[in-house]
Amino acid sequence: MTYRKTTMSMAKLAIAFSLGLTSVVAIAKPGKRDETPASATVIEHVTIVPMTETGGVIADATVVIENGRITSLNGVAPKGAKRLNGKGKWLIPGLTDMHVHLPSDGLPRPPKYPTEAPTFFFDTQDIMTPYIANGVTQLLNLDAVAASVGQRNEIASGKILGPSIALAAVINGAEGRGRIANTPADGRQTVRNIKAEGYDFVKVYSDLNVDTFIAIVEEANRQGMKVLGHIPESFEGQLEKAFVPGFAMVAHAEEFSKQSANFTDEDAKRFARLAKQNGTWVSPTLVTMRWIASETRSLDEMKANPNLKYMHPLLQSKWTTANRYNRNSSPKLIDYFDRMVEFHRRLVKAFKAEGVPIVAGSDALTSGVVGGFSLHEELELMVGVGLSSEEALATATRLPAIWLGVDGDRGTIEVGKRADLVLLNANPLENISNISKIAGVSVDGRWLDRAALDARMADLAKRNEATKADFDFGKIGK
Ligand SMILES: [Zn+2]
Structure with missing residues (x-):
């Protein structure tokens, strides 16, 4: 003993x-x-x-x-x-996946009445099992809601076997669901709310106006919270204004490519310099765009993905019957996404050349992107672009731990x-x-x-298959 x-x-x-x-x-x-x-x-x-x-x-x-x-x-x-x-x-x-979305109770539709509890529930263990089976022991949830805090705690308490989860709550502008801020004062208050509610990070989204975005980053700095996410469309033509201290990570390569008219190498270099000068890291999510491009062309590859069976049947149904990329497909869109896939490769090369820290994120839960497996694919894509295997591994181990502020505890x-x-x-x-x-x-x-x-994964796939008929996204998701 x-x-x-x-x-x-x-x-x-x-x-x-x-x-x-x-x-x-x-x-x-x-x-x-x-x-x-x-x-x-x-x-x-x-x-x-x-x-x-x-x-x-x-x-x-x-x-x-x-x-x-x-x-x-x-x-x-x-x-x-x-x-x-x-x-x-x-x-x-x-391994760490620095960009995931996790299904949580209440999805796919919000309550009808203010006091109504969710009517749809996901099994937290079933969401986490594919991550663990793929060696993914840490996640950054970029769409954290109240139910996500519960998920994190179930794992931390040991009731569920799953990765450690860091939580980023979203602020968007214009109209819609979730936290909306269209003035600097509202932006600052929303940051304080996010802090008070116990989230770790602030995620900024596409419809924020310039002043509100800048106020959000400033307030988050004051509150000791890093900001990550999208580059709002309001920065079109004035991209450099978005790179203020505290805007700590861009969540997709696409956030840059949307700001490039012709996908030139000069643009790629300019974007890399902006990120480098501001200390902003990038999670390119190459795997996301790779699947979006594939599904825009045809759903065949996604449907044939052997990993699909590990997704909840409702999400399988959504991806295969209500796939928004495939639904809106056109030769023009196919061409656009193909060119983006190619540009993102050059972008990652430019980030590497400029010394911009890159972390691996897969945007799991985007159509066709199966969590756990998708992180392996992201690392393969990065090596395909020119990172060494060790550099790719660092994007999913040491570097995420540093960004998340947990490098004293894990990552190596x-x-x-x-x-x-x-x-x-x-x-x-x-x-x-x-x-x-x-x-x-x-x-x-x-x-x-x-x-x-293997036993856990086989059990998950078997139960998903057995309940498939009960989860028609056309009926439940609306
Ligand atoms: Zn995402």
């Missing part, structure tokens, strides 16, 4: 307790602290890709995970620990960091597609091997 009577914080104890680890439960009993073994997992003879700034790999390492933390990279297995043979395998930090493999880890059967630095060859995932120290991941 190994004892850890002094190092386990109360917070960690609470987490361990909620995970239902019987060996840890005893710790919570008064007087039993000294008798309780730590819950340890050890991965032996593994090659670590730590993704620290210095790079490189650590060969033949012994990674010790105790109480959800990495406690050693060259240790000996504590007695009673779960021991895994990592020979021939590669260990990377858990180092002693003391949270045990969010992915064990791969092949070297991801040699071929980025090897991130899909997952042997196991550690989520906050909770270990799931391939069989456990």
